[in-house]
Amino acid sequence: MDPVPVLEARDISKSFASTGTIALSGVRLSLRTGEIHAVVGENGAGKSTLARILSGMERPDTGKLFLRGREVRFLRPRDAERHGIGLVPQQSLLAPGLSVAENLILGHEPRTLGIFLDRRRAYYETALASASFSFPLDPGSRISSLSPPERREAEILRALARGGKVLILDEPTSILTESEARNLFSLLRKLRDAGAAILLISHRVREVLSAADRITILRNGSLVGTILPGDTDECDLALRMASSSSCFTADGPSGGSGQAVFRFRGVSLRDSERVTLRDLEFEVRRGEIYGVAALAGNGLGALEDLACGERKCDAGSVELLGKPLWDWPRDVLRASVLAYLPTDRDGKGLCLGATVLENLAARGASRADWSRSGRASQRAAAARLLEEAGVRVRLDSPIDVLSGGNRQRVLSARELGPFAPAVLAANPTQGLDPRAQEETWNRLRSRAREGAGILLLTSSVDELFSVADRVAVLYRGRLTELGIRSGSVTADAVTRLLTGAAS
Template identity: 35%
Template sequence: MEYVIEMLNIRKEFPGIVANDDITLTLKKGEIHALLGENGAGKSTLMGVLFGMYQPEKGKIKVNGEEVRITNPNVANRLGIGMVHQHFKLVDNFTVTENIVLGSEPRKFGIALDIDRAAKRIEELSNHYGLNVDPHAKIEDISVGMQQRVEIMKMLYREADVLILDEPTAVLTPSEIEELMKIMRNLLKEGKSIIIITHKLKEIKAVADRCTVIRRGKSIGTVNVSETSEASLAEMMVGRHVSFNVNKKESIPGKVVLNIENVSVKNNRKVLGLKNFSLDVKTGEIVGIAGVEGNGQSELVEAITGLRKLENGQIFINGEDITHLPIRKRIEKGIAHIPEDRQKRGLVLDYTLQSNMVLEVYNKQPFSKFGLLNYNKIKDYAKKIIESFDVRSGEGTSSIARTLSGGNQQKAIIGRELELNPDLLIAVQPTRGLDVGSIEYIHKRLIEHRDKGKAVLLVSLELDEVLQLSDRIAIVNNGELIGVVNASETNENEVGLMMAGVSKERSV
């Protein structure tokens, strides 16, 4: 049997944690091999070892049957190994072409940078693989899905044969995910081999040939995907039976907590991203916002949380006008926010976990008095959140936020926001990048929050998540409210049509 990659008995340690404990993974030529595991199981670390970002303590790597030492990513590139990271590594104000050639710039007569030649080559590659990337667009002006294609293009430009995709669908819309699957199949036709890190079982079933499962740093086994069910993959991954259904009792809505009246907000392109939008959210209910990405959801959330100013309209919390209040005052009035981008908006990445857990409350007792911080109280508070939300990190509360896996960063943020016991919890993509076990837990906590008589506004691109968790669903398209439906009386099809802008005859 010919393997393009063999990782044999790999062990990788970090302070306080064995990330990979004697793991073996093989990749056949022309296959898609899925690497499945919970948040923090050691998937990204294992691929980091293959891509030369980390040196293993033990084990060896073979490429096309030959043993190699991959001391850094440049060596990996030379061996034909490319990687698309979970959080993209792109320069926002550079063009697509500039990003792709970074580090391997084409020279003209050995000196001048030959951007035109590169752009032409990128256009050829783009057409060949069906990527539809505009070589001259700036990164900051293109969608997340497009940015990901730029990352894939970077590897193709460097002639990689083995492509590693780390959580490639975590940030994509359903239609972009379908496109990505197509692209992956095209890559296989061209003789590439792919390793995809994921915890989305549906996608593994759709594209992968084999799947290796790791749990808490140890290998659980490698299976043929066609012979394995989603349920058994889930069980291998978390070590117990996982329920895919959300159990909740009928909601009993009470008084209005959030009242949005005729709000209009401009987006980053200085045109109205939200137009005359009105919505109420009451105690004891979860209201979901459904829509294709970029249809006004971000503007709505930023208007409520105070990150964006209104062009017109008003926002009330518990009957009080907060339209012009600063952010901290809004938090004090009972708003908590799980942001869409955990790294830019959710955490200070170079702070410890314990500092991150008190960002909104450090200026209050018991955490500080007369301007002096009480570190013991802060530590105890952080420890409680970390334990109750199973946030896994090498060094507990003193771990630096940046060192946690994406899913564990997410759990820490959700724990922090719920600990504030807010009257209104705004949860944006709360389970983005979480594994099935964690998703099940977070869903329970959101419903628990609702059942305590609080209001939850859920914004998610996962339509089944919106349908399962919400009591009412508000559908947005192009910044406008298309309609509000009761979750128990609708289905994916109807909501999907409304998301496309087909308005519904009756509204609730």
């Protein structure tokens, strides 16, 4: 590892007048060639803002950047690219309707006679780059047809193909399963060993400890310090991030024995001539959290679509509180019966063009009182939701200026605030730091103890064992129920079922 920093930030500060947020205050960071340097912190700690400044997407209010000891100023992302800095952002910037090759050449199109786009050369250069970095990507594949890990590979390939020697990855595993994340980190280690400098922005403590060479901790926009992984552990690192006096603990199991809230009877679903779900039979009772785990491509998304009423099954029936799900009026269903935390937070859960207040009020919008006094009541109710959830954001802030984690917390505040007898929670802690994860799990537990029936859909074995009362695994569209979470239902048994090793 080169002791001289390839990229250095000195006393970086940044605030946003629109939200009144001080995102960074006097932050220092150094990144060396041949290392994976992780930046960790809770949601809203300033991690993504730092990544955007280092990659030229934002300008700091004060402070300086140095590249191999020389001061540099980035006015735009292309300035950073010219200096070999590539960003893989938390929210993908790839054009889904274009191919891998077309995305790689955007803004750098090879041309014949200086006029005509040279597609053959573009595809050749993409194939060459894929082979040189051992990425098994087809240059002609549309981005929309790729799996989440393949999209991440395409984003990394684009950064590398443009001469990137410094890679900045902002929450790269947020859309990946645990096994996909392990594969990604294996790739990053190979790039590090080949001489790349990698800055990893993350809140996932376990991943950071296994992958990073050094760890820088941010808290509320300020630098806590930089440490080595060997000098800390999961609990200690989480405490440094949160400035808490003790490790977080989730409430105990709730346990349910009441009436069925969700009931799936012989449910099957076909998708493009392929059977996606096969003969599902299970029910979720009042007062319990029923957890279903699955890896990508095994039908979890289809199960979510059925449980929220977005799709109808081809065979069987889905009931909610003893009534066919599709018989519920949509406004009644969402206003007072079903709380829904979708996997696609930004696409299905939030309106990115609206404010925090408007998003918090959306669940009961069809029945809202839009008079002056009614709007004042909405504002007061929204403020209470944020206070109860411990979310510190302004009601009038645009939702899309918040970090991914804070968007998830706003969504959770809306859906888990007012009581609903049915809760559908699909990967409910995606993008959340350890403290916020525990808070969300405890709120789910609280709702179950109050009598709600909760269907938890997750790709995380840790989440399954942290919160579910009963456990099931979905593999290739078939559900295997393991029963009550206990000593006999182990993480190893679940993992074997998830991967098909127990088949």
